[in-house]
Amino acid sequence: MTILMMILMxxxxxxxxxxxxxSLALSSLVFVTFNGLPPxxxxxxMVNGINSFPLIAVPFFILAGNLMNSAGITSRIFAFARATVGWMHGGLGHVNVGASVIFAGMSGAAVADAGGLGNIEIKAMRDAGYDTDFAVGITAASSTIGPIIPPSLPLVIYGVMADTSIGQLFAAGLxxxxxxxxxxxxxxxxxxxxxxxxxxxxxNLGRFGNSLLHAIMPLMTPVIIIGGIIGGLFTPTEAAIGAVAYAMFLGVVVYRTLDFKTIMRVSMDTVETTAAIMLIVAASTIFAWILTANQVALNFSQGLLAVTDNKVLLLLLITLIVLVIGCFMETIAAITILTPVLLPVAVSLGIDPVHFGIIMILNLMIGLLTPPVGMVLYVLSKVANVPFERCVTATAPFLIPLVTVLLLLTFVPEITMWLPTLLYR
Structure with missing residues (x-):
């Protein structure tokens, strides 16, 4: 059985x-069996693929985000963002983006942002007379900021697959x-x-001060996580554990919005989400191992370089490949499969692995806003109670600024690499 048949399967x-x-595990198993290798x-x-210390951060960051949602902290973040940028024209649209930036420093996941803040944001915008399409579109687009600003689950996965410093990746995403x-x-x-x-x-200064007072402790979450990692006080994994402890402290002690029943429900949701992610990582690992063992990465690299040796054209080609695959494949699976294939090409072009990681993740985040996979669109379709097709058309205009930023980051690496270079190199 050839590699092409495995990919087709x-x-x-x-x-x-x-x-x-x-799908990943089954196609890999069939390939292994047909080629006479022991199953x-x-x-x-698969076991070796998830036997990694940095991956321990994944369930803790997921749990921290779930606890923040269940503790009612998202409403405080939204109120603070509203008091800060709501005075601008189209105020609630700006609030939507601002709240996503703040929440990004807590959850690190686009779907968590869309599900947690989306319900509050879309309801507020509808009540204020905004078009539903505009509300859904900006909510979907702003949720993609979550996996770029640290902490970020996709960046953790990429760091493990690329054997790259997660601390530098976090710094590069800011x-x-x-x-x-x-x-x-x-x-x-x-x-x-x-x-x-x-x-x-x-x-209103008084309103701003009051919202800041109510939100100051949740706002300390990204400060603790990002500041601790960049300052070298703890690793990303330790930061994730600290985020959970702080979220528990806020929900149980400070706001008293978390009881035992809620904590158990949130914990079970986290277990389910983590199990799904880890199963994808494990299955993707064997698939990626087969690709690497059969020199697919090397052949792919040589094939691209045979097409052209122009760095700009090759970068555009790589970007197009990741964008297309992001439209059809779940983010974690795409990262684990594409990293060993595309990273050698990027390195041969002189692209830093940290810079390439940001490019890849942003590409895949844009894929979350496009059919047929479009997980963020499915979430907002339920949250806003609008058809999936309407979510697609509503989000389309907001792809323009995101793709513009993607191209800017791709061809001006100094934007991405400035902070990691300043702090780590």
Missing amino acids: LFVLMLVGVPVAV MIVLAN VPGLLMAISLMLMVAWFARRRNYPRDARF
Whole structure:
């Protein structure tokens, strides 16, 4: 059985609705069996794929985000963002982006942002007279900031697969994440002028101070996580554990919004989510191992370089490949499969693995906003109670600023690498 047939089998299984992890593992198992290798190789590689200390951060970051949602902290974040930027034209659109930036420093996942803040943001915008399509579109687009600004689950997975410093990846994501926010706010301002969207309220120092007072402790979460990692006080894994402890402290002691029943429910949700992610990582590992063992990465690299040796064209080609695959494949699976294939090409072009990681993750985040996979769109379809197809058209205009930022980061690496170079090199 050839590599091409294995890849074809993978996509056929996914198209007929077989779960991504099962599709990866099954196609790998069939390849191994047909080529006379012991089936235990599949199990051994799957176990080795998740036997990694940095991956321990994944369930803790997921749990921290779930606890923040259940503790009612998202409403405090939204109120603070509203008091801070709501005075601008199209105020609630800017609030939407600002709240996502703040929440990004707590959850590190686009779907958590869309599910946690999305319900509050879309309801508030509808009540204020904003078009539902605009509310859904900006909510979907702003949720992609979550996995770029640290902490970030996709960056943890990429760091493990690429054997790259997660601390440097976190530092590299900060400026690009803020750049994404600025570009989306410019888009909101453009819509606000065209559609005459109102200001939410004039800036009031007393209101701002009151919202800051209520949100100050949740706002300390990203400070603790990012500051601790960048300052070298603890590793990303230790930071994740600290985030959970702090979220528990806020929910149980300070706000008293978490009881034993809620904590158990949140814990079970975290177990389910973590199990799904780890199964995908494990299954992707054996698939990636087969690709590497059969020199697919080397052949792919040589094939691309044979097409052209122009760095700009090769970067555009790599970007297009990741964008297309991101439209059809779940993010974690795409990272684990594409990293060993595309990273050698990037390195041969002189691209730093940290810089390439940010490019890849942003590419895949844009894939979350496009059919047929589009997980963020499915979440918002349920949250906003609108058809999936309408979510797709509503989000389309906001792809313009995101793709613009992607191209800027791709061809101006100094934007991404400035902070990691300053702190680590």
